[in-house]
Amino acid sequence: MSKFFLKLSIFIVIILLFIPQSAGAETTQGMSEEIMQIKVRLLQMQIELLKIKLALLTETILIKPDVSVSETKKCAQLEISWGSVQGATGYRLYRDGNMIYEGKDRSFVDSGLVLGEKYRYVAYGLYRGEEGDPSEVQGITAPDVCPPKTPSLTLGRKPCGGQITVRWTSDLEEVVYQLFRGSKEVYSGSLSQFVDSGLTPGRTYEYEIRAGNRGGWSDFSDSVSAQASNVCAPSIPEVSSVVPETSGEGILSAELKSSPSNNIRVRPEGTNQSVMAIKVEATQSDITIVRLDLFFDSQVWRYLDKIKIQYGWRTVAEKEVNRDSFTRIGSEDIYRIRFADFQSLVKEGSSGTITVKVDAKEFEEEDLPYYLTVFLEDNSIRGVDGIGLSQYAPQNGGGKEGNFVRTFRIE
Incomplete structure (x- = not known):
């Protein structure tokens, strides 16, 4: 198409060149006027052709980015969260100046983003529908991989x-x-x-x-x-060999200790401050504790620098606290942190103490006190007995309203 318009433009220019500039003395005035009219029409045609060529070129330039964007996978997602605002009845979240969320939750999963693209987020507290002061603008780069497909x-x-x-x-x-x-x-x-x-x-x-x-x-x-399957029938006794008692299936139990007590004070910038202690006991077999899950009711990374796990008098695991340390559970503001890189032996017939300790961040006095709640769910503690079976504790009484809960205040 563009070659055709180019050839036609050249043809018009050649015609213009061969039309005489003056008709001479022999040319009548009427003929000169007619020639001039032809020249004007030809020039107008050339201008229109140039306009068409320019429009086609512009259209080609505009189409290319659209093709590029459509080929890019828009499958990245980011979980954006923000702190509570006193007196706010709701919140609004903006991405690059466009509102993407309004509601009472303090987190939002932003999906359908371009892989590796950087986005800017800002949140507002709402007071009777009016926006308060904005949060600091946060620039966050989307992951460079898509989330996995939903399993069946x-x-x-x-x-x-x-x-x-x-x-x-x-x-x-x-x-x-x-x-x-x-x-x-x-x-x-x-x-x-x-x-x-x-x-x-x-x-x-x-x-x-x-x-x-x-x-x-x-x-x-x-x-x-x-x-669930039915109860097993009793097996036929065997007298082929005697299995040592130490290789039997063990039982792991847990109990919340009274100290540290509820509502204990944690100092800003304080280190190694105990907030929870759990007594664990092994019966019928030695049991090695290999995993501990702790649950919090708020975004702990805003208030703590470290969480440490102590067994007896020895620190067996610790983690720097940041957003990636936690997994959000369900739709509520419940966050789990998992410690699975330690081994602590509880001997058969004996017990030990698991203590949870924290290092707090620095705070301005007007922001305090701040209350945090830590708790265990059922099966939060995992151990392995003498024959390699997994044993869990507590068997019951877990949950935020259960028997394994401690609230502490930072002030």
């Missing part, structure tokens, strides 16, 4: 013993899976199946799962329900 679940009963086998489709990429029974997380890891045990035989349970990587979390799968 299949369930099957074990032959007996109050168990349900949960399997799910796996991803070839590096992915972690979160499996929930109802609203309670029962598994987190990279495997593609889990045997949920200790269930009430014949009772129906409901499960859902999601997958995550450094690009974010997938949607939750559709809920799938199954009935």
Whole structure:
């Protein structure tokens, strides 16, 4: 098309060149006027052709970025959170000047973003529908990978013993899976199946799962329900050999200690300040504690620098506190931090103490006091007994309103 317009323009220019500039003395005045009119029309045609060529060129330039954007994967997601504002009835969140959220929650998952793109966020507290002062503008770069696809679940009963086998489709990429029974997380890891045990035989349970990587979390799968297997019949006794008692299945129990007490004070910039202590006891076998999950009811990384786990008098694990240290559980402001890089032995028939200690950030006096609550859910403590089976504690009494809760204040 552009070659055609170019040839036509050259042809018009040639015609203009061969038309005489003057008709001479022999040329009548009428003929001169007619020639001039032809020249004017030809010049107008050339101008219109140039306009068309310019429009086509502009259109080509404008189309290229659109093609490029459409080929870019808009699958990145960011979880944006912000602190509470006293007296606010709600919040608004803006991305690059455009409002993307309004509501009472203090966090929002922004999805459909361009991989690796940098975005600017600012939040406002609302007072009777009017915006208060803005937060500081935060520039955040979206991850460079997409969240994984949503796994699909299949369930099957074990032959007996109050168990349900949960399997799910796996991803070839590096992915972690979160499996929930109802609203309670029962598994987190990279495997593609889990045997949920200790269930009430014949009772129906409901499960859902999601997958995550450094690009974010997938949607939750559709809920799938199954009935726990029946009680096992007693096995036929065998007298072939004697199994040492030390290799039997162990029992792990936990109890919240009275000290440190509830509502204990934590000093700003203070270090190694105890906020919770749990007594753990092993029976029928030695048990090695290998994992501890702690749950908080607020965004702890705003107030603490470190969380440490002490067994006896020795610090066995610690973590620098930041947003990436925590996993948000469900739709509420509940955040879990997991310690799984330690081993602490509890001898059969004896007990030990797990103490949770914190280092607090520096605060201005007008921002204090601030209250934080830490608690255990059921099965927050995982141990391995003498025959390699996993044992969990507490078996019951977990949760924010349960028996393993401590609130402490920073002031």
